[in-house]
Amino acid sequence: MSDFDTIAAIATAPGEGGVAIIRVSGPRAFAIADALFAGPPPPPSRRQGGTFVFGRVVDSSGAPIDEALLLIMRAPRSYTREDTIEIQCHGGPVLSRKILQRALEAGARAAEPGEFTKRAFLNGRLDLTQAEAVADLIRARSDRAAAAAMEQLEGALSARINRVYDELIEAAANVEATLDFSDQELPPGVLDPVCERLRHALDDMRALLSTWTEGRLLRDGATVVIAGKPNVGKSTLLNALLGRERAIVSHIPGTTRDTIEEMIIIEGYPVKLVDTAGIRKTDCAVEQEGIRRTLDEIRSADLCLYVFDARSGLDSADKTAISYIPPDKLLLVANKIDRLEGGKEKKVDINDFISVAYTSCVSGIGLDDLKSKIARKLDGGVAHSIQHAAISARHYALINAALVDSRAAFEMLSDSACALDLVAANLRSAAESIGRITGRIFHEELLGSIFSRFCIGK
Ligand SMILES: Nc1nc2c(ncn2[C@@H]2O[C@H](COP(=O)(O)OP(=O)(O)O)[C@@H](O)[C@H]2O)c(=O)[nH]1
Ligand SMILES: [Mg+2]
Numbered sequence: 001m002s003d004f005d006t007i008a009a010i011a012t013a014p015g016e017g018g019v020a021i022i023r024v025s026g027p028r029a030f031a032i033a034d035a036l037f038a039g040p041p042p043p044p045s046r047r048q049g050g051t052f053v054f055g056r057v058v059d060s061s062g063a064p065i066d067e068a069l070l071l072i073m074r075a076p077r078s079y080t081r082e083d084t085i086e087i088q089c090h091g092g093p094v095l096s097r098k099i100l101q102r103a104l105e106a107g108a109r110a111a112e113p114g115e116f117t118k119r120a121f122l123n124g125r126l127d128l129t130q131a132e133a134v135a136d137l138i139r140a141r142s143d144r145a146a147a148a149a150m151e152q153l154e155g156a157l158s159a160r161i162n163r164v165y166d167e168l169i170e171a172a173a174n175v176e177a178t179l180d181f182s183d184q185e186l187p188p189g190v191l192d193p194v195c196e197r198l199r200h201a202l203d204d205m206r207a208l209l210s211t212w213t214e215g216r217l218l219r220d221g222a223t224v225v226i227a228g229k230p231n232v233g234k235s236t237l238l239n240a241l242l243g244r245e246r247a248i249v250s251h252i253p254g255t256t257r258d259t260i261e262e263m264i265i266i267e268g269y270p271v272k273l274v275d276t277a278g279i280r281k282t283d284c285a286v287e288q289e290g291i292r293r294t295l296d297e298i299r300s301a302d303l304c305l306y307v308f309d310a311r312s313g314l315d316s317a318d319k320t321a322i323s324y325i326p327p328d329k330l331l332l333v334a335n336k337i338d339r340l341e342g343g344k345e346k347k348v349d350i351n352d353f354i355s356v357a358y359t360s361c362v363s364g365i366g367l368d369d370l371k372s373k374i375a376r377k378l379d380g381g382v383a384h385s386i387q388h389a390a391i392s393a394r395h396y397a398l399i400n401a402a403l404v405d406s407r408a409a410f411e412m413l414s415d416s417a418c419a420l421d422l423v424a425a426n427l428r429s430a431a432e433s434i435g436r437i438t439g440r441i442f443h444e445e446l447l448g449s450i451f452s453r454f455c456i457g458k
Contacts, residue, residue: 004082006032007115008108010096011457017091022099023457025116028107029083030072035106036099037070037087038062044085049074057089057099065102066095080116081123114454118447121439128439128450129157132392135454136219144268145218148390157389158438160208165434167201168406172427175420191413198410198427205403208391213380215390221263221270222378225297228307229318230254230278233335236361237307238262238275241371247275254278257290259297267375274301279321295324303329303377305370310334310358322354331377332356333370338363394450398433405430 006026012019024032033044039055047053052071056064071086078084089095104110114135121131133152140146151157174194178186226234230253238247238260247260260275274297277290298304304325308318314332322330331354338360357373359366391399409426412418435441 004119006108007111007119008032008100008103009111009116009457010100011086012091012096014093016093019088020091020093020096021457022087022089022096022103023084023111023116024086024103024108025078025080025082025084025111025119026108027083029085032103032106032108033070033072033085036102037068038064039070044070044072047072049077057087057102059102060105065098066090068099076123076125079125080119081125082119111456112451113456114451114458117454117458118451121447127155127158128442129161129395129437130155131439132394132450133157134458135450138455138458139219141221141263141270142218142265142268145270148215148218152389157391157395160204160389161395161434161437164201164204164208164402165431165438165440167197167204168402168427168431168434171197171201171409172424172431175424175427179420179424186416195410195413198406198413201430202403202406202410205399205406208389208399209396209403211389212391212393212396215392215395217269217378218390219392221272222302223272223274223297223300224303224305224374224378225274225276225294225301226305226307227276227279227294227298227321228333230280232278232307232309233361234278234307235260235275237305237333237335237359238273240361240364240367241266241273253280254282254284254287257286259290259293266371266378269375269378271374271378280317298325301329303331303374305331305333305374307333307335310337311339327354328377330354331373334358335361337365395437398437402430402433405433 004026006024006028008022008024011021011023030045036057037044037055038058039053044053049072052069054067054069057066057068058064066089069088071088073079073084073086075081075083087099089099100110117126117131117134120126121128126134130153133149136149137146137153140149171194174197175191178190181187226237228234231251235247235249235256239245239249241264242262246262248255254277256275257277259277262273264271264273276294276297277287279291279294282288282291306318306322306325308314314322322332334356337358355373355377357366357370359370361367405426409423409430412423412426432441436446
């Protein structure tokens with residue numbers, strides 16, 4: 001089936017562990033197993049696929065290196081769809097490297113990052129979105145990110161992409177079929193089904209594009225900066241969200257002078273939380289530098305929590321600071337509400353477009369509400385159900401290109417005198433962009449950029 005050579009790699013993470021796994025895939029896999037594995041007869045190459053055998057890995061003189069389990073998977077019933085063996089040995093770094101070395105001596109080549117998965121793709125076991133999902137799954141930093149990657153691995157995104165592809169190809173074929181009529185009058189309504197199909201494809205593409213915000217959040221996470229004047233409770237807020245005493249809290253204004261970063265999960269989104277030095281006028285050079293960094297952090301963040309004391313409300317310095325932050329990136333936090341007389345929230349004098357959360361970081365009141373407001377700000381309020389797709393930046397660019405071509409085709413069709421060969425060419429080009437997502441169409445460079453993100457042995 002494949003003209004590939006035989007590749008080998010340690011598939012488990014480096015370091016000590018219960019077991020380490022060395023994986024070998026390709027036409028020489030079983031010959032290599034015969035050379036390095038000594039166990040009860042018959043030899044590995046004469047064993048059935050889907051079985052395992054206990055024995056010893058031996059060096060070239062037959063001396064034992066380690067006890068091991070050998071797993072035998074015959075093509076096409078393996079991850080790569082090639083003949084594959086996996087050796088489970090004791091999990092020491094020296095042992096696993098020695099065994100890999102034996103496999104290389106016996107005729108394997110050291111695998112590149114992601115090369116097993118690349119073979120799974122080239123041998124038709126996975127499409128490109130599924131292969132990408134493998135990397136996403138390994139990298140997932142939250143349950144929700146893992147669940148989204150798993151859906152993509154199971155083919156949920158592929159199914160939606162393939163539907164758009166089929167719609168575009170059929171629409172193009174229908175248009176091409178009418179090209180023969182070009183000299184005569186076209187029968188009325190003959191292009192109606194094309195328009196209908198195209199309308200579906202456009203809707204599907206727009207729906208897919210709308211999942212990008214969530215996809216980006218799940219894959220890359222978001223950066224949320226905590227800003228505000230000194231002493232309003234920024235560091236206390238970081239600690240409260242984190243659930244431990246990370247930042248130093250004191251009643252002395254100017255305590256936090258450098259930025260502090262911590263990872264947390266908010267409603268399934270990985271979030272980098274950044275505590276900053278308070279923004280105020282100061283003569284202290286160290287604090288000034290801290291404030292400069294704060295402003296930099298705010299500029300590059302996905303969201304800014306601007307904290308102020310609920311008792312005093314926003315003063316003119318706050319309002320100036322806030323005016324530099326785009327409203328869609330701003331969430332006001334009125335803190336210390338435990339100190340409000342009669343427990344009444346002081347009305348925040350600011351326009352209605354900006355959301356406000358009321359908290360007491362000391363008692364914990366309002367923190368859950370704040371978290372959900374953060375999540376809604378980040379995902380634009382769309383989320384809460386992964387819509388069987390959460391596309392990546394690569395997918396976004398290709399769908400967008402297809403959308404532009406398809407829309408052009410659609411607009412041309414509204415003119416009865418349009419050049420139908422141009423319409424068909426646009427539709428073919430749109431289908432080609434969509435085909436690149438799943439890898440119907442690919443080139444070596446693209447595969448290189450996708451699979452180099454993987455770890456060795458996957
Ligand atoms: N009563 C009350 N005190 C708070 C609250 N949050 C923070 N503080 C206190 O406010 C002071 C300044 O807090 P800190 O987190 O260091 O403020 P920062 O300068 O903005 O980082 C500390 O004494 C905190 O204990 C709150 O919600 N209620
Ligand atoms: Mg602080």
